[in-house]
Amino acid sequence: xxxxxxxxxxxxxxxxxxxxxxxxxxxxxxxxxxxxxxxxxxxxxxxxxxxxxxxxxxxxxxxxxxxxxxxxxxxxxxxxxxxxxxxxxxxxxxxxxxxxxxxxxxxxxxxxxxxxxxxxxxxxxxxxxxxxxxxxxxxxxxxxxxxxxxxxxxxxxxxxxxxxxxxxxxxxxxxxxxxxxxxxxxxxxxxxxxxxxxxxxxxxxxxxxxxxxxxxxxxxxxxxxxxxxxxxxxxxxxxxxxxxxxxxxxxxxxxxxxxxxxxxxxxxxxxxxxxxxxxxxxxxxxxxxxxxxxxxxxxxxxxxxxxxxxxxxxxxxxxxxxxxxxxxxxxxxxxxxxxxxxxxxxxxxxxxx
Amino acid sequence: xxxxxxxxxxxxxxxxxxxxxxxxxxxxxxxxxxxxxxxxxxxxxxxxxxxxxxxxxxxxxxxxxxxxxxxxxxxxxxxxxxxxxxxxxxxxxxxxxxxxxxxxxxxxxxxxxxxxxxxxxxxxxxxxxxxxxxxxxxxxxxxxxxxxxxxxxxxxxxxxxxxxxxxxxxxxxxxxxxxxxxxxxxxxxxxxxxxxxxxxxxxxxxxxxxxxxxxxxxxxxxxxxxxxxxxxxxxxxxxx
Ligand SMILES: Nc1ncnc2c1ncn2[C@@H]1O[C@H](COP(=O)(O)OP(=O)(O)OP(=O)(O)O)[C@@H](O)[C@H]1O
Ligand SMILES: [Mg+2]
Numbered sequence: 001x002x003x004x005x006x007x008x009x010x011x012x013x014x015x016x017x018x019x020x021x022x023x024x025x026x027x028x029x030x031x032x033x034x035x036x037x038x039x040x041x042x043x044x045x046x047x048x049x050x051x052x053x054x055x056x057x058x059x060x061x062x063x064x065x066x067x068x069x070x071x072x073x074x075x076x077x078x079x080x081x082x083x084x085x086x087x088x089x090x091x092x093x094x095x096x097x098x099x100x101x102x103x104x105x106x107x108x109x110x111x112x113x114x115x116x117x118x119x120x121x122x123x124x125x126x127x128x129x130x131x132x133x134x135x136x137x138x139x140x141x142x143x144x145x146x147x148x149x150x151x152x153x154x155x156x157x158x159x160x161x162x163x164x165x166x167x168x169x170x171x172x173x174x175x176x177x178x179x180x181x182x183x184x185x186x187x188x189x190x191x192x193x194x195x196x197x198x199x200x201x202x203x204x205x206x207x208x209x210x211x212x213x214x215x216x217x218x219x220x221x222x223x224x225x226x227x228x229x230x231x232x233x234x235x236x237x238x239x240x241x242x243x244x245x246x247x248x249x250x251x252x253x254x255x256x257x258x259x260x261x262x263x264x265x266x267x268x269x270x271x272x273x274x275x276x277x278x279x280x281x282x283x284x285x286x287x288x289x290x291x292x293x294x295x296x297x298x299x300x301x302x303x304x305x306x307x308x309x310x311x312x313x314x315x316x317x318x319x320x321x322x323x324x325x326x327x328x329x330x331x332x333x334x335x336x337x338x339x340x341x342x343x344x345x346x347x348x349x350x351x352x353x
Numbered sequence: 354x355x356x357x358x359x360x361x362x363x364x365x366x367x368x369x370x371x372x373x374x375x376x377x378x379x380x381x382x383x384x385x386x387x388x389x390x391x392x393x394x395x396x397x398x399x400x401x402x403x404x405x406x407x408x409x410x411x412x413x414x415x416x417x418x419x420x421x422x423x424x425x426x427x428x429x430x431x432x433x434x435x436x437x438x439x440x441x442x443x444x445x446x447x448x449x450x451x452x453x454x455x456x457x458x459x460x461x462x463x464x465x466x467x468x469x470x471x472x473x474x475x476x477x478x479x480x481x482x483x484x485x486x487x488x489x490x491x492x493x494x495x496x497x498x499x500x501x502x503x504x505x506x507x508x509x510x511x512x513x514x515x516x517x518x519x520x521x522x523x524x525x526x527x528x529x530x531x532x533x534x535x536x537x538x539x540x541x542x543x544x545x546x547x548x549x550x551x552x553x554x555x556x557x558x559x560x561x562x563x564x565x566x567x568x569x570x571x572x573x574x575x576x577x578x579x580x581x582x583x584x585x586x587x588x589x590x591x592x593x
Contacts, residue, residue, distance in 0.1 A: 056474055081397060092476035102471035106489040116475040147566060
């Protein structure tokens with residue numbers, strides 16, 4: 001689980017047009033470990049697509065290196081614009097799914113799934129058998145002879161996933177694979193990805209602007225801003241990071257202080273601390289009036305994680321003892337600043353494409 | 354049918370058939386190269402692209418009659434004669450190749466770039482992209498372009514009389530213009546109209562059959578009424 005499968009080092013990508021330069025990636029170091037689902041979020045224009053396209057070198061990085069499964073792809077790519085055979089072979093071991101599916105309209109579902117195998121030179125008989133297995137796996141065995149135009153969006157993306165898996169890749173790249181789908185379909189496609197990740201040990205790097213996607217399937221996540229990764233780690237690590245924007249966006253708790261001379265405290269409960277009656281004990285032991293401003297409880301990876309924003313009367317100095325008690329209980333305690341700034345992440349509402 | 358008419362129809366079919374075959378064989382690769390070597394293409398090479406574009410534009414801007422005369426010695430070198438329907442095939446092909454190449458170029462440019470990327474991401478080579486994506490995905494549009502080209506060739510072939518190529522157009526010209534047998538001329542014109550209509554119909558049916566398999570939007574509607582046979586070609590794609 002701990003071997004890195006995708007590593008980018010000091011990755012930079014500068015787009016040059018006639019009169020200006022756009023730095024789409026500004027020194028990105030990313031490590032995706034074997035068998036994890038890694039989500040990259042960020043606002044529109046943050047560089048997410050550029051990053052994922054650099055991983056299989058559809059986009060040539062300006063500088064920096066990309067290693068996938070122990071191979072330095074940037075070295076394989078060489079200097080020329082065209083992809084040498086070594087790079088093409090490496091790409092065959094990396095599956096990719098796209099927001100707009102990118103299925104060939106002139107081929108049946110089955111023939112679409114067989115395409116990567118044709119490129120690999122697999123025999124007709126083996127191709128057919130493998131395509132049928134994969135269509136079975138994604139639940140579309142009955143659509144093998146249909147054309148993409150006859151499928152719904154969710155079905156198309158399942159075909160896209162089956163096709164991406166045809167060459168038995170260790171890594172799957174997904175750029176907004178669910179962004180064109182409705183919430184219900186999104187959920188089923190994400191479940192499929194999660195299942196594939198568990199059953200096949202597939203490592204998944206996915207780009208999304210929906211926090212719900214990260215919440216639903218990701219083991220780790222990174223937040224990109226202006227071409228840089230500003231936060232990254234496993235979801236548990238992120239939740240344990242004071243002031244983490246990602247944690248805030250994943251488990252948002254709202255509420256503002258009801259007046260001056262109040263102390264607002266954000267609590268994060270992990271594991272068994274989530275099930276103990278900490279707040280009522282706090283109120284009883286220290287005889288303070290605790291008001292709850294907002295709370296969220298989630299089951300994450302089978303464990304309960306809760307976040308709660310509470311308000312204590314008096315300023316911080318007056319509450320040192322109760323806050324100390326909360327820390328002793330194994331809670332993560334963040335003192336909210338006077339005026340909490342709105343977190344900036346890639347929530348669709350905030351993006352405005 | 355009148356023996357002269359039968360003879361002329363045969364000449365026209367032979368001229369058009371052979372030049373269409375040559376045009377597709379040469380125009381298709383040329384159109385593909387125009388796309389691949391252009392900015393953003395898989396074989397980006399602007400110098401080559403400029404040269405190809407210049408050649409295509411030159412070929413398209415020369416009037417067919419001039420082309421036919423200018424190419425006399427080339428024709429002799431290729432087919433060994435400068436008269437007869439065989440001699441007409443050379444200038445007809447030379448005139449139609451750039452025309453068809455531009456139509457091919459336009460068709461290929463309509464293919465979604467995402468499909469090209471998908472195949473590149475699978476590890477496909479440029480040749481794979483051409484063979485598995487560009488050509489099959491634009492097939493309906495290519496068939497429509499070939500149909501337009503064949504009809505344009507039928508129109509051009511009327512001028513083949515200049516090199517003694519014979520054919521329907523030549524016959525109509527001789528009877529109508531030189532011998533004032535307008536009745537016979539109109540018969541020939543009617544045959545030409547039927548011929549063009551049949552070609553258009555066959556082309557549309559083929560394009561529809563191809564398109565029906567995949568997305569339906571690309572299928573051209575039947576254009577039975579549009580029988581503009583003449584060299585009045587559809588507007589050329591601009592060259593930039
Ligand atoms: N081919 C290109 N040429 C020039 N600039 C580009 C190109 N592709 C991307 N950019 C620029 O690079 C920056 C990052 O773009 P990118 O597509 O990676 O963003 P993103 O995070 O994927 O956004 P979105 O959420 O909208 O998909 C943007 O400023 C964009 O305008
Ligand atoms: Mg993007």
